[in-house]
Amino acid sequence: MTSNNSPVATKKAKKPAPAQNKPATATLPNVPNVPNAPKAPNTNKAVPFTALNLSEGVQKAITGMGFETPSPIQADAIPALLDGGDVIGQAQTGTGKTAAFAIPVIERVDAANRRIQAIVLCPTRELAIQVTDEFRKLGKFTPGLVSMAVYGGQPITKQIHFLRRQPQIIVGTPGRVLDLIRRGTLKLGHVKMAVLDEADEMLNMGFRPDIETILSHTPAQNRQTILFSATMPRAILELTAKFQRNAKHIKVKQHDQPVAQVDQRYLKVQRRDKSDTLFRLLNEHKFQRSLVFCNTKRQVDYMVTLMRGKGYAVDGLHGGKTQSQRDRIMQGYRRGKTQILIATDVAARGLDVNDIEAVFNYDLPKEA
Numbered sequence: 001m002t003s004n005n006s007p008v009a010t011k012k013a014k015k016p017a018p019a020q021n022k023p024a025t026a027t028l029p030n031v032p033n034v035p036n037a038p039k040a041p042n043t044n045k046a047v048p049f050t051a052l053n054l055s056e057g058v059q060k061a062i063t064g065m066g067f068e069t070p071s072p073i074q075a076d077a078i079p080a081l082l083d084g085g086d087v088i089g090q091a092q093t094g095t096g097k098t099a100a101f102a103i104p105v106i107e108r109v110d111a112a113n114r115r116i117q118a119i120v121l122c123p124t125r126e127l128a129i130q131v132t133d134e135f136r137k138l139g140k141f142t143p144g145l146v147s148m149a150v151y152g153g154q155p156i157t158k159q160i161h162f163l164r165r166q167p168q169i170i171v172g173t174p175g176r177v178l179d180l181i182r183r184g185t186l187k188l189g190h191v192k193m194a195v196l197d198e199a200d201e202m203l204n205m206g207f208r209p210d211i212e213t214i215l216s217h218t219p220a221q222n223r224q225t226i227l228f229s230a231t232m233p234r235a236i237l238e239l240t241a242k243f244q245r246n247a248k249h250i251k252v253k254q255h256d257q258p259v260a261q262v263d264q265r266y267l268k269v270q271r272r273d274k275s276d277t278l279f280r281l282l283n284e285h286k287f288q289r290s291l292v293f294c295n296t297k298r299q300v301d302y303m304v305t306l307m308r309g310k311g312y313a314v315d316g317l318h319g320g321k322t323q324s325q326r327d328r329i330m331q332g333y334r335r336g337k338t339q340i341l342i343a344t345d346v347a348a349r350g351l352d353v354n355d356i357e358a359v360f361n362y363d364l365p366k367e368a
C-alpha cells in the first residue's frame with residue numbers, strides 16, 4: 001500500500017465561507033478522516049452588504065443573487081478597493097474573490113463613458129467566461145454597463161465585432177488581450193482599474209511577459225492595480241513591487257478558506273484497485289455531480305473511455321480539447337447531462353460549478 005496510489009475523495013461545499021459557515025454534512029462511510037483536517041469554526045464577521053455603501057443597482061443585484069453577508073475577503077477588499085487603493089488579495093476560488101473585485105470595479109466604472117475603464121486578466125478561457133458572467137449578474141441593474149470576455153479559441157473577428165458595443169470592462173486571457181491590443185482594436189489608454197486574477201496561475205503558465213506588456217499599455221499614474229492569487233511566490237511579489245503602489249495585503253485566514261468547509265477523506269489502495277474503488281464510491285453515493293482529477297490528458301481520456309464503457313454519464317476536460325469542445329463539455333456538466341467530469345487540474349482550475357457533491361483526486365495533485 002502506498003499513499004501515492006491513493007484517490008482522495010473530498011466533499012465540496014458550494015458557496016464561499018461567509019455567513020453560514022456550514023460544514024458539509026454528508027460523509028463517505030468506511031473512509032478514515034484525514035488526520036488533523038481543519039475544522040470549520042464560525043468566524044463570521046457579519047458586516048452586511050448594506051454597510052458597504054454600494055449603489056442601489058449593485059445592492060439590488062447582490063440581493064437577487066442571494067448573497068446575504070460578504071465573505072471575509074469581500075468584507076476586507078471591497079472597502080479598500082472602493083477607496084481607490086491597490087490590493088493584493090490572497091484567496092482561492094470559492095472564497096467569493098470574484099465579487100470582491102467585481103463589485104468595486106462596477107462601482108468605480110463610469111457606465112456613461114463608453115471607453116474601456118477596467119481590464120481583468122485571467123489564466124483560462126473558462127475562468128474569463130465565469131468572471132464575465134459574475135460581472136453581468138452584478139451589473140444587471142447598472143444601466144449602460146457592458147462587460148465582455150475575450151479569449152483564444154474563439155474567432156477573433158467575432159470578438160472584434162463585439163468590441164464595437166464599447167464595453168467598459170474587459171475580461172480576458174493575456175494572449176488574446178495582447179493580440180487585440182496589437183491589432184489596434186483594444187485600447188487601454190483610459191483604464192483606471194487592472195485586475196490580475198489567479199496571478200500565480202498566470203505566471204505558472206508563462207504569461208508574465210504578456211501581463212507586463214498589457215499593463216504597460218495602461219496609464220500607470222491613474223491605475224488602481226488589483227492582484228488576486230492563491231499563493232504568494234517571489235515572482236508575484238516582484239510583480240506587485242513593479243506595478244502596485246502601497247498595496248494592502250488582504251489574506252483570507254486559513255480557517256476562513258473553503259477548505260474548512262470541505263469534508264476531506266482519503267483511501268489507501270493499491271494502484272490496480274484505484275478504478276474499482278472509485279466506481280464503488282460513485283455507485284454507493286450516486287452523486288448527481290462529481291469531479292475526478294487526473295494528472296495527465298492521457299489518463300483523462302483513458303478514464304472517460306473506461307467509464308463510458310461501464311455506462312457512466314462521463315466527459316473529459318483537458319488542455320487538448322478545442323474551445324468549442326470545452327464549452328460543450330462544460331454546458332453538459334452544468335446542465336447535469338454529464339454527471340462525472342474527469343479533468344486535469346489545470347483545465348479545471350477555478351471552475352465554478354454549483355452543487356458539486358464530491359471531488360476525487362484520482363491522482364495526487366502535483367501541487368498541494
Ligand code: AMP
Nearest residue numbers: 016067069070071093094095096097098
Ligand atoms: P469565487 O470564489 O469568486 O469563485 O465564488 C464562489 C461562488 O460563491 C460563486 O458562485 C459566487 O457567486 C458565490 N458568492 C460570492 N460571494 C458570495 C456571498 N457573499 N454569499 C454567497 N455566495 C457568494
